[in-house]
Amino acid sequence: MKLTRFTDYSLRVLMHLGLQQNGRVTIREISESYNISRNHLMKVVSLLTRMGYLYARRGPGGGIALARPADDICLADVVTDMEDDLNMVECFCSDGECIIAPVCELKCILGQALAAYLDTLRDYTLADLLTPKSKLCHMLSLGQKTA
Secondary structure: OOOHHHHHHHHHHHHHOOOOOOEOOOOOHHHHHOOOOHHHHHHHHHHHEEEEEEEEOOOOOOEEEEOHHHHHOHHHHHHHHHHOOOOHHHHOOOOOOOOOOOOOOOOHHHHHHHHHHHHHHHOOEEHHOOHHHHHHHHHOOOOHHHH
């Protein structure tokens, strides 16, 4: 299973904001830190804000920040909220048309694998992704903005 770039960017935005000691940052700052498209990040930030992960404010003094503490953001929730399709194979889909579906064990086995994957992600929060903090800050050129 491969996560979409949208989910990857969502996790990166959350990590960047989780490293911030205080204050808000702009989409431009995150875009420049990761060298990724600002336009794409705008869509990511918009959904993260609607889903309650971020707080966003426009205008002077505006920017984005985490809406709740990093240790309250479960990775499984982020992945399931950002991925619009966790169907690994056709038989997971309600409109799947695989002719062997009634007797095939693949759906059951892959279903167990997906459940285990999500169970593992439930054991981790955004806070778990923020170590080693000093090295992450250095790699993202965050410098004095973080602890």
